[in-house]
Amino acid sequence: MTPPRIDALQYANWSEKIFRQMRTGGVDAVHVTIAYHESFRETVLNIEAWNRWFERFPDLIFQGFTADDIELAQMTGRTAIFFGAQNPSCIEDDIGLVEVLHRLGLRFMQLTYNNQSLLAAGCYEAEDTGLTRMGREVVAEMNRVGMVVDMSHSGERSTLDAIAQSTRPIAITHANPASWHPARRNKSDRVLRALAESGGMLGFSVYPHHLRGGSDCSLNDFCQMVARTADLMGVGRIGIGTDLCQDQPDRVVDWMRTGRWTKARDYGEGSAENPGFPPMPDWFRDNRDFGQVAAGLRKAGLSADDVAAVMGGNWARFFADSFGPAQTRQKEAAQ
């Protein structure tokens, strides 16, 4: 079996076209965002919408629950869709919803999205609380059932806290090193080192606000950054998490940024001059362009094996280690 190609973050305006582009790009598995600020019931409505996609396009996509589904996707020429939430609003104030949503297939949950949540602090808050009381409990519950703690939009202290508190490796599914491009969402070397040392994973984002030079960032600059991060973290600790928001109208980026927490407008990574989604770099328009990234990484000096690891092999191993119940409870929980 050739190593799989995996994208650890997309939130597109889903359509048959996009599912076909996944096939064209050879994408075997994608972690898709199913909720930002949604309540539990609203998240379930989003799952229902996905169930309709799965029913309509069984030859293109199916829901992934375990890492074995990556191999199934490869064998059947389809893309396995793994669910994640960018915010813990989907569990409301109820820790029991962690197990319920895991049963429904939620495999990643961010502890916070830019703002303070019930669990931790986001990267836009002036004060970073670290993990809250509930945050520590929820991390333990996520560890137990096999839901990945994702700190992509979290503050520095909260992220370090999550890495330390979690008994299983965590992920930053979509961000880049701040040393390359000092965006609020990108991560310090301190975080990246701690993440790597704990067995966690970083997914490199191609969302223009996370790129040096924005939409004009070159493929070569991006791939050189990946190569340097491989030196920092180890080539086994990195993968791709494009943050592709294909075909989304600008009202969606407003929802991401402001949800229901303000009546005012918040531009997040954008600005009054550039309030909408930025244009993607020309070397990554959509799922069809994963091959270009792979070629770019090879050109930047990564070996063929290392390119395969970064393009999906590492995420496949991480999925296998992360999506099942914690080892100590595996006997009973596997029932």
Place this chain on the structure above:
Amino acid sequence: MTPPRIDALQYANWSEKIFRQMRTGGVDAVHVTIAYHESFRETVLNIEAWNRWFERFPDLIFQGFTADDIELAQMTGRTAIFFGAQNPSCIEDDIGLVEVLHRLGLRFMQLTYNNQSLLAAGCYEAEDTGLTRMGREVVAEMNRVGMVVDMSHSGERSTLDAIAQSTRPIAITHANPASWHPARRNKSDRVLRALAESGGMLGFSVYPHHLRGGSDCSLNDFCQMVARTADLMGVGRIGIGTDLCQDQPDRVVDWMRTGRWTKARDYGEGSAENPGFPPMPDWFRDNRDFGQVAAGLRKAGLSADDVAAVMGGNWARFFADSFGPAQTRQKEAAQ
């Protein structure tokens, strides 16, 4: 493997004591009610409560999802717990919740509980609509995903309609023949014949209101009734569905009967003189007494093989045929 012992309906005030009594009684699988009039969110809270039971008592119980879990229960000396709802309030007005609740393990759903629902008419309504527009859609969806249509509390016409409309055999998990005891909840021979001819199953109830003579009904009278029903329906179409409501306070029977649909009091099968739960017959106090029922059936003339079939073998076969996706869609849905 000896044939399993299965109870197709219980709604107890769950406790370690009851789970241990299941083991004492050799009960390998139980269909438990997780919701009467609960909304979706309330049903999920009940699932969360069950998840805590599963976490606390992994050596006694675990959640069953497929018929294979019956065998797993036998091999590991535990009881497999299968979820069901006595009313479709848990899907609210949203057909997408059928698949979501199936994923969470809901394997049975009654289309109506005594009253008119969005799907069909209950056995206490003066007018029986048969299946409604939504009722027909939901039955098709239940057929697709593998959730059993249960008509235990439904009206005659609705029940016949469900038998005719459903493309997969349905169940009456807990009721007795009206020809034996003409309670509103017991079923006409016409219904029982149609049920049997379509491959459906009847579970015999030992809830006193469904018994001739109530709490004083003798084991022999009950078992003779089972033997006669075997002649009517075929011995392969019958099983046990005790309707055991062990240790429940009387406020629970009020909730079952009135939910939130009336401000007045409705006595259902009870009366102003006997508003609470009736005492169980002395030959079936709780899960420990399944052996007595088996012995009674043997005494009533059933062969050893037929007793084994009635005590669980038939339900095991029915579970195997019912809980997976419909055959025509099995290839894609099994992913």
